[in-house]
Amino acid sequence: MxxxxxxxxxxxxxxxxxxxxxxxxxxxxxHRELSADAAVLIAAGHLDEPTRQVLANRRHIGRPLPDIGGFGALRALADDYVRLDHKARAMRPGALQVLASYRAGEVERRLLTARARFTHSPAHYANGVRTIRRDRRDGVHLEPAQRDALFDALARTPAPLGEHRTDQATAAAVNVAAERLAGLTERTRWAAAGRRAADALGATVGQPGDRFADRxxxxxxxxxxxxxxxxxxxxxxxxxxxxxxxxxxxxxxxxxxxxxxxxxxxxxxxxxxxxxxxxxxxxxxxxxxxxxxxxxxxxxxxxxxxxxxxxxxxxxxxxxxxxxxxxxxxxxxxxxxxxxxxxxxxxxxxxxxxxxxxxxxxxxxxxxxxxxxxxxxxxxxxxxxxxx
Known part of the structure; x- marks a missing residue:
């Protein structure tokens, strides 16, 4: 060959x-978080064709979008809210549930503040009748609904998952289980198979590199x-x-x-x-x-x-x-x-x-x-x- x-x-x-x-x-x-340019181009995949065209027109003439401190950070904030809100809703009524709801509410307020900064920035969007008409004629005006849709899309910017204490606890538990599995089969005829299974189980955690939500x-x-x-x-x-x-x-x-x-x-x-x-x-x-x-x-x-x-x-x-x-x-x-x-x-x-x-x-x-x-x-x- x-x-x-x-x-x-x-x-x-x-x-x-x-x-x-x-x-x-x-x-x-x-890896670093994606640039604002790359994040917006990926977010455009969530949007309809007219909105994508407006974004392309704005990009070609160098019309920027509001900077809210990085869209990777926005993704992390949105994920935190979903996690905390789900946790609060799943808890039984009581003091702990009130505390969890409060924490979710705090993150939600930060998200709402970021949305307002992004969708209502007078420095980036036309807000007068004449300027709106001109921008519409030039194909660079984002309507309020389009800005909201774009913000939602940017909140899903692909970014590495954050490391939480729960991840560390899960890794420790899996490692303990792997060692117990190897120990139980050590002096039996299944020792080799047990060791391979333990190695495979241990390999599922602690791998280097940035992890993501899915492929x-x-x-x-x-x-x-x-x-x-x-x-x-x-x-x-x-x-x-x-x-x-x-x-x-x-x-x-x-x-x-x-x-x-x-x-x-x-x-x-x-x-x-x-x-x-x-x-x-x-x-x-x-x-x-x-x-x-x-x-x-x-x-x-x-x-x-x-x-x-x-x-x-x-x-x-x-x-x-x-x-x-x-x-x-x-x-x-x-x-x-x-x-x-x-x-x-x-x-x-x-x-x-x-x-x-x-x-x-x-x-x-x-x-x-x-x-x-x-x-x-x-x-x-x-x-x-x-x-x-």
Whole structure:
């Protein structure tokens, strides 16, 4: 069997890594929250087409949205409210229930304050008749209902789950259970099987990396992080990749990934609910067939995010090479001074060798940049093919 081509090998490796992270709802390492730009593009996936178009128009002319201290923090606040409110409603009447309701109310008030700041900011939305008419004509006016819908969408910005004491207690309990399982089977013929089961049980907790609510949140967070990485790359905005920038609309790609991911999550949830209510094997098999029909959609979404990951990796390599070019150019700018110094020392041969070496470096870096451009072109074509 022929060895896999390096480019194909790279694609397969990155795709497998993205798939693993999403299926485990856990991304290796610690990551920053998404930028406001990425969060808004993902939130647009929750909204209708007219609202998405207004957001795109505002983005193109540089019309910002209110800053409320980070949309990752907003997601954490919204999750806290849901958790505390559910806990308060589940408790029996009494002093503890009153205290839990008070805590939920405090978080709810903070959410309402954030909503008011976001939806009623006079510095970001037109509030006079003439300015509203002008913004509507220009396609950049967000109606109050659209602002509310956008705030709700931003409150679901994908972000790593916070660590709580309950997580630590659960981990400790699972570890104790694993040790007891291993101990009970230690001197029996099932010792090997017991140890494997204990190892598997212990591996479910304490894994490094950021955890997410589900595979969809993990996928969206990865897509947003890669958008931030690519859009923030000096190499991406350099003249070397002008053609690639024209081929790939990063903002539109992220929004379309969000639209499809959220639609898949919603339909999958409805099918799961239908499965629970289904009576008879024929009805369940019909639902299972529809679930299988959705599997290629998930595969395509993973491939699209993996393509962004490959582009991000290539740009990281290109930035290093561009820094090499800059270093070489700085060296060449010193040539006249170097020549003068070397001439005074009587070592003209050294100067000639140095000049040839600099030229060789420039040629090598140019070849590497061309290689990056070719690989980027292939990844962008693959991305555009899957998005259609």
């Amino acid at each position: 022929d060895a896999m081509h390096p480019a194909a090998q790279r694609r397969a490796h990155v795709t497998a890594q993205v798939r693993r992270w999403c299926e485990e709802a856990r991304v290796d390492g610690a 969809f949140d993990a996928l969206l967070y990865l897509a947003g992080t890669l958008y931030d990485r690519i859009d923030g790359s000096a190499a991406w905005h350099s003249d070397h990749f002008a053609v690639q920038r024209a081929q790939l609309d990063l903002a539109d790609e992220l929004t379309q990934i969000a639209v499809d991911t959220l639609a898949l999550r919603g339909i999958g949830g409805e099918l799961a609910t239908a499965m629970q209510a289904a009576h008879g094997e024929a009805a369940r098999e019909q639902i299972r067939s529809r679930q299988r029909a959705l599997e290629p959609v998930w595969d395509q979404l993973v491939e699209r995010v993996a393509a962004l990951a490959r582009i991000g990796d290539l740009l990281g390599e290109a930035e290093g090479r561009l820094r090499s070019i800059a270093a070489v150019q700085r060296t060449m700018s010193l040539d006249s001074r170097i020549d003068e110094l070397v001439a005074r020392a009587g070592n003209r041969e050294m100067s000639t060798a140095n000049t040839h070496n600099v030229g060789d470096q420039i040629g090598g870096v140019d070849e590497l940049i061309l290689g990056c451009q070719a690989l980027l072109h292939g990844d962008i074509l693959a991305l555009q093919t899957r998005s259609r």
